[in-house]
Amino acid sequence: MIEKTYQGQATPGSTRNLAKSVAQFLRQQSLNPDITYDIELAITEACSNVVLHAYSGCESPGEVEVTLFLDWDKIEIKICDWGRPFPGPTEEVFEFSPEDESGRGVYIISQLMDRYYFETTSKKNKLILEKKLEENLWNH
């Protein structure tokens, strides 16, 4: 298993770069570009929620940490922050009309990942994303 950790400030630019860094690493490992895009998008959505909600109202941006655990048949990504805990999505998260201008982030994560769940321990909030990787997704 490969484990890699990326850290940055909870700003839109910095967190977008974290997601790009993970995607670049996965491309280097020859993971299929479509799946890499899905993972990059899910991390971007998770990090945007940290920026917009976990640290909203704070005087300065807090920290975000993205850790990936990569096996050839699955990937797990942990997005951590030390801001306001998110209790997890309710069913309303997945109810929106086409005209709604926000609120689709967690829904997108749910569509892209096999499993996702939220945890808070000792003031550290974690969103864990899991995705199975079929053998044919590796371009070796």
Added chain:
Amino acid sequence: MEPLNVEKKGNVSIIRYSGELTLEVIESLKKEMQDHLSDEGTSTLVMDLSQTVFLDSSGIGFLVHLNNRKKSHNKEFYLLQPSPQVRKTLSLVKLLDFFHILKNEEELENLTS
């Protein structure tokens, strides 16, 4: 943020933008586009997404915002040639059929002629 390129053809404004549409750029884009959104002489706004390589939920919100705004003024909003990445994100949230889409420059020509 990547630069915006704005073309005017009659009463159609065409915004060509080649960067990502994410939380990182949305506020700047809204400011940059303010003049074109409030342009009374423009009845139709076209956003060229052929070179947009990444779209997230904030970018979707931005496109929905443009669509809502134009619709509320009885004006039209089109997406031009959305890239495969844009199509993928829009289809994830079931919005691919919500927007009016111009498949190619020929369809844009028909709109402006």
